[in-house]
Amino acid sequence: MAEKKVERKLKNGVNVDALLAAREALKKAPQAAKFKWRASCKWQSGTHSSTKVKGFHGLGEEHKHKTEFTFAADHPEVFASEDLGATPVEYVLVGLASCLTAGVAAVAENRGIKLRSVEAKLEGAMDIQGILGIDSDVRNGFDDIKVTFNIDADATKKEIEALVAQSQKRSAVYDIVTNPTNITVVVA
Amino acid sequence: MSRVLGERSIDHVVLERGEVANSWRRERWDSLRLLTPNWQVRLPGQAYAGAHPDGYMPMAEVVAFIAGYAETSRAPVRTRTEVTSVKTADGGYRVATNGGEIHCRSVVIASGACNAAHVPALRAAVPASIACFTAFDYHNPARLPEGGVLVVGASATGVQLADEIRRAGHPVTLSVGEHVRLPRTYRGRDVLWWMESSGVWNQRYDEIDDIVRARRLPSPQLVGTPQHATLDLNALAAAGVELVGRLSAIRDGRALFSGGLRNLFALADLKMERLLDTFDEWSRTHGRDADVGTPERFEPTRVPEKTRLEIDLGSGEFRSIVWATGFRPEYGWLNVPVVDHKGQLRHDGGVVESPGLYAIGLPVLRRRKSTFILGAEDDARDIVEHLARYLDRATPRT
Numbered sequence: 402m403a404e405k406k407v408e409r410k411l412k413n414g415v416n417v418d419a420l421l422a423a424r425e426a427l428k429k430a431p432q433a434a435k436f437k438w439r440a441s442c443k444w445q446s447g448t449h450s451s452t453k454v455k456g457f458h459g460l461g462e463e464h465k466h467k468t469e470f471t472f473a474a475d476h477p478e479v480f481a482s483e484d485l486g487a488t489p490v491e492y493v494l495v496g497l498a499s500c501l502t503a504g505v506a507a508v509a510e511n512r513g514i515k516l517r518s519v520e521a522k523l524e525g526a527m528d529i530q531g532i533l534g535i536d537s538d539v540r541n542g543f544d545d546i547k548v549t550f551n552i553d554a555d556a557t558k559k560e561i562e563a564l565v566a567q568s569q570k571r572s573a574v575y576d577i578v579t580n581p582t583n584i585t586v587v588v589a
Numbered sequence: 590m591s592r593v594l595g596e597r598s599i600d601h602v603v604l605e606r607g608e609v610a611n612s613w614r615r616e617r618w619d620s621l622r623l624l625t626p627n628w629q630v631r632l633p634g635q636a637y638a639g640a641h642p643d644g645y646m647p648m649a650e651v652v653a654f655i656a657g658y659a660e661t662s663r664a665p666v667r668t669r670t671e672v673t674s675v676k677t678a679d680g681g682y683r684v685a686t687n688g689g690e691i692h693c694r695s696v697v698i699a700s701g702a703c704n705a706a707h708v709p710a711l712r713a714a715v716p717a718s719i720a721c722f723t724a725f726d727y728h729n730p731a732r733l734p735e736g737g738v739l740v741v742g743a744s745a746t747g748v749q750l751a752d753e754i755r756r757a758g759h760p761v762t763l764s765v766g767e768h769v770r771l772p773r774t775y776r777g778r779d780v781l782w783w784m785e786s787s788g789v790w791n792q793r794y795d796e797i798d799d800i801v802r803a804r805r806l807p808s809p810q811l812v813g814t815p816q817h818a819t820l821d822l823n824a825l826a827a828a829g830v831e832l833v834g835r836l837s838a839i840r841d842g843r844a845l846f847s848g849g850l851r852n853l854f855a856l857a858d859l860k861m862e863r864l865l866d867t868f869d870e871w872s873r874t875h876g877r878d879a880d881v882g883t884p885e886r887f888e889p890t891r892v893p894e895k896t897r898l899e900i901d902l903g904s905g906e907f908r909s910i911v912w913a914t915g916f917r918p919e920y921g922w923l924n925v926p927v928v929d930h931k932g933q934l935r936h937d938g939g940v941v942e943s944p945g946l947y948a949i950g951l952p953v954l955r956r957r958k959s960t961f962i963l964g965a966e967d968d969a970r971d972i973v974e975h976l977a978r979y980l981d982r983a984t985p986r987t
Contacts, residue, residue: 545895559859559862562855562859563859566852566855566856566859567856569849569852570852570856575849575852576849578848579834579847579848579849580835580837580838580845580847580848580849581837581838581840581845
């Protein structure tokens, strides 16, 4: 089957040609597709911690982000804390929002749809009886996450809904949140 | 394949480990009927001649149709002949069977893609107190233990079994992964009439963008009933089947289901709509609008407010699990390096890498209709064309 080597003008700024080329290359070299993402956390005081992200592994070697990213996390004053950063669960919403949004842009690019604006509002419902250990029938995490997309694009409503559906289908964070993930915690 | 080879006087034998139409005799459940209407059941030189062209034949009739075809074609079938090995040898192939060895210049693999049930590895974590069945060993609801049944997989097999088991009175929970939704009838015609007439079924493998994905598409949620009933998830929910997400893991005796069910519904609904749009477009541009009913669209798949994310398998709620999780081919006997790391045959439209080796009857082998009975003819003619040229070119043994 002929490969599409058309030089396309980017509509949304996502280099899909590079992604599609990478996809083809990785089919022949599955080991190179194994990535490891990393984060390193240091407790500051109270419930305040600072997490840095710089290095990751993939395509058979180590890489570094251009700059080191730093994330402060804390609990809010209603939790009798200092509010020096967003809460960890809000970071999960950030992860989900950004993953789905990036996906919408990539899928739109691939389908030749020009996006004018994409906004996502997220809300995660949580009964804190879980984390406070008040009621063991209540889970620690979210009971429900609602994501509302507002998208203005050169496309029909159905085409936009299809973008959002496809974005979820290929989203890493959506998968992490909706499906069980193995976690191992050790003390060195 | 044999019929077409015979028409060209190409000397051949057909090896069958059981009886003619073995799979339909032995490897299907009691109530199974074809998904395709009887009028679409055709092979080169033989059409359906029964009294119910718009019906869907049960397995015994499929067996009779195929066995009858083998007879009238005088197909050179050796039954109860199991192939234990195929190897390259002397410019051709050496085929070892339980009835002796055969040397030949060419081999056509027609064993299909459904030799064994595919069951996910997590089945090993199911407590021993729960009986497990696959599409191969499930026969009818009466043979299931009394009590709740978890059906895993919502393709053709899954929806059919969930429906019949629920009607028999068992509480049924259906775990839904990726699925293909289709109405049984559209604008007054069978949906498979549309697939054939509009040309969707004739789409060639080399015209399809992502052929790997197309070949892995789950079988559509269809059933053959005299009422031409649509058996989609809305119908199942209305019948009292509980829908849950894809079975992701079994941890500490608890089955964990995905919370992403809503999007799977959305994807299936969108895909169905695109297909119906394609049908409408074809009907309009080919002047068929007068012959069919007005365009219609169907209710979106209803999403329950909340779906259960986990079920305790030790609670006794479920006494059995039916794994409607697909099939896989078995190529352990094929000692030619043409099988990939996922156990699938590597081929280009049925032409396998090894000279003189071919396949037929695999998903989207050459066309979207390749795995349907009516799809066999065109594929067989294409393959025989290639095979005949190969035999002409190949130097004879000295």
